[in-house]
Amino acid sequence: MNELIKNKSFLLITFGQGISGLGNTFSVFLMSWLLYDLTGSIFAMGTIWFVYVSSMIICHIISGPYLDRYDKKQIMIFSEWMKAIIFLLPLISLLNGSLTAEILYIVVILLGLIEPLFRPACMSYLTSIVKSNNLLKANATLESLLQIMMVIGPSLGGVMIGILEPQTIIIILISLLVFSGIMLLFVPKENRTWAGVEKNTWFSEFKEGLYFFKQNKLFLWIAGLIFFVNFGSGATQPMLLPFVLEELNGNSLQYGLISSGVAFGMLLGSLIVSSFEKVGSLKFIMLGALTLSGIFLMLIGSVSEFYLAFTCILLYGLFIVVFNINNTTLYQQRVPDNIRGRVFLVRGLLARIGIPIGAVTGAFIAEIIGFRYLFILLGLITIIPCIIAWNLPSFNQLNSHAGEDTKKVSI
Template sequence: MKGLLRNRSFVYVWSGNVISELGGAFGTFCNSIMVYQLTGSTMALSSMWLLYFIPSLILQLFIGPFIDRRRRKWTMIFSQWTRAAVFVVPLVAWSTGHLEVWHIFVVQVVVGLITPLYVPANHAITPTIVAVDQLKEANSLLESSVRLMSFTAPLLGGLVIEYIGVNLTLIFVVATLGLSGGLLWFVKEPAPMRGVRSTWWKEFGEGISYFFKQRIVVWLGFFLVFVQFGVGVTMVTTLPYITGELGGSYAAYGYFMAGFPVGYILGALLVGRISFGRTRLVMLGGLAIGGLTFVGLGLNESSLIVAIVLEVVAGVVMAVFSINNTVLCQRIIPNHLMGKIFSVRLFIIRGVMPLGVLVGGMLGEVWGVRPLYFLIGFMIAVVALVGMLLPYFRFMDTELEERKVS
């Protein structure tokens, strides 16, 4: 840990991520509440997220080759400052009393276009500024700190909106995203290798080809798909679940939203400090327990405390699954392909999130939220158990051992 904190470039990336996550989580929290206040509809929430995901996925398909051509920090800086600028739109509209749903939809579209730039660049920059033997510790610190911010945002956001108002929250969003980009300016990132510049199509094909030749990367992405589907469902069902099914306030919504990040912080600390046995069984066991927490939410009829405890448990096990997943990919993928591969991977695994959003919006209206949680949780748990018990997946143990992943 001390070695990482003496690495100034890592500290700037770490600080930028932490501040960015806090501001972004505040912004997302505000957007969801403003849309729900204006419409009172889960379908409107679903539309808000679809407007984020559709442009995000379209750009994700094309952007990978360009991320590796220049220093990743410039891509990240541009992304942060663009996000800061677009949140001025709902801030001005709300302040003047002219806020309409389309103002928030504009923000979602722009942020959706920026995310495919920032996320792969963010994953790809870490191995260039951190030693290989520090990757797990670095990712654990990044993930736990980011989750701490995403815990703080709903907790504070619910209180701020409940008792103070939206203006202060949106001003804070703009300021933090701008500061995040400013910190990234000081990162000292090695220049990318200057080889012969290929066409976009050739570089894109190289990324696709490498991705599908690495079956462990493919299957790790496959299991992550089910996590992202569940995330998509919760994006449009959590607010109705807390305020409708459990009769909670916006502050209660904030407490519930804080549960998963708190658990994730605890899980990230476990991943960084404890050497587990078989990584495959630990990862997929965590995924199975995560699915069962959805089932628990579906069975819970009235207790906010039970719901929060289930979210904390979900956060712990998903940290074990997700951090190991990322570290494995960073160790397997060559640096000059990192941006392309993470872009392809992100496109595939996030391609199901709009489906989750759509399912959450439509079936949430027809069935209600609790039966939907029960169905999604059962599906995730079954897929994870298949990965643990089916003999075919033993190849993952062999490959993980070869790469010395604890």
């Protein structure tokens, strides 16, 4: 950790990740509030999240093959400054009194198309400034910061909306994004030669990113596990409000606490992972953590006390992030440099697809079998693929030396 603290480039990246994470959670919260203030429609608030996630999926599809053509430093700066420019649209509309729901939807769509660029670029760039033996701690640190931003973003947004005008809040947000981009100007370029990089068609490069998963069965199976994890997450989050109010006889404060439970658990898990110098059996840690997350998701459906439900949701988030951090480190160590960016984006695409599918499917299932059986079913959907993975030969590669089983990708 001392090496990371002395690494000025890593500190600047950490700052940029923090601003980006806060901006993402806070901005969509702000757009939702402005839309509700304009329309008074709860349904409209729900649709704005669906539009946001759908836009991010489109970005993953389109931008994946192109990410590796450019310096990741420039991509991160572009992402921060472009978001600042996008926020000028609602700011100008608020100042001249012409803000409409259509403008807010346009803003959310544009944010969704830009937001997925920063984190894959950041994860790929990290290997240029951090030694391999420090990647796990670096990833855990960035994940901790991201979860802190997810926890305080909506709360901070609610406080600021109560004391400041919306246009003032947007000006602050724009200023932070611009300053973040300026800070990133001081990090070095990637340690990579860009001259002579072959530029193929979009389809051929996207196919190359997909081919990595076909050629490396371990990563293909892990991508499948991530899909089921995000399916469960997408189904769980929208159901927490009716679950707390109807099944636990809770109130709005308890709903707020349990909604933040996953983020608190992820923060705690990130801090735990960052305290270890190195891991033991990676197969045991990753699959074990994922299996335990499914067990605690099942337990949510069997408890009647709020504090037990909160404990289960916290531990669910804790074990999910243990899997995520080790998974990210695995990609950084074993994916070839020339395709790492597009592989991260393809992985993100596979992961994010599970969220809207889970949200729609979960609501439908809850109507038929109820909330409690829904959580039990979601837990099983996580546990069963893990049981299968324990017995697959591909997962034995998790304990092999980093990089020795990764195949070079060529089309």
